[in-house]
Amino acid sequence: MSSLRIAVLDSGVNPLHSHVGCLAAGVNLAAEGKVEDTLDLLGYGTSVAALIHALAPEATIVPVRIFDKTLSTNLPMLVRALEWCAANSIQIINLSLGTADEDHREPFERAVARIAAAGAVLVAPYAIEEKLLLPGTLPGVVGVVADTACGDAACTVKQMNSKVVFGAQPYPREIPGASPELNLNGVSFSVARVSAYLARVWPSRRAGEPVEQGMFFSPSIQHARTQRPDEPR
8 A cells, every 4th residue: 555645635734743654745736836835834734644644554645735824725726636636646635625505516526527537536524514515425525424423443334315425533633641622623534534444445446346335344444543642653
């Protein structure tokens, strides 16, 4: 799995942080004229990358910065980021956000088709509470919901509106001695967990097999867990 590349579409990643592991060169689409600057100024992308690395340490993380000084972006930038991933040998695209705007459906459908043609897969929020989100509800996208009942190393599989949806804990990497509820939390971390679980089963996928089928309670998923920051590798 050493060649597997996971793109983290977020606020960038701090390459000096000890928890993020191996980073490949990414791209900054949020700041004009600074395409190589993927340094995280907000901390969210680094938290997502740290969780993915804890659960899938052999994968290479590729930062794709779509946020600059605030956690906001726009549809053209997001589509450019997805297309960049499809063109740059990314296998798993981790997207922490979604929109309920139906006017965005067709641009997302076209981007998802390009991702599938490149042999990659997009992982994105299916819903937040009762609000369905694009692109996570689209066919071919691995949709994710927050599920606080999940164990640290497990994900649930649900049938929602004729789509297979995955649930996972909405918590980042564990901080020793701190309650998870006091740390950052949200569906972004559920998405990160499912991206990492998918990375673990990726090498065993059969050609043409739906992603969801390969993820159903795979032993490599059941035995995964996040590594504590104070544990040796």
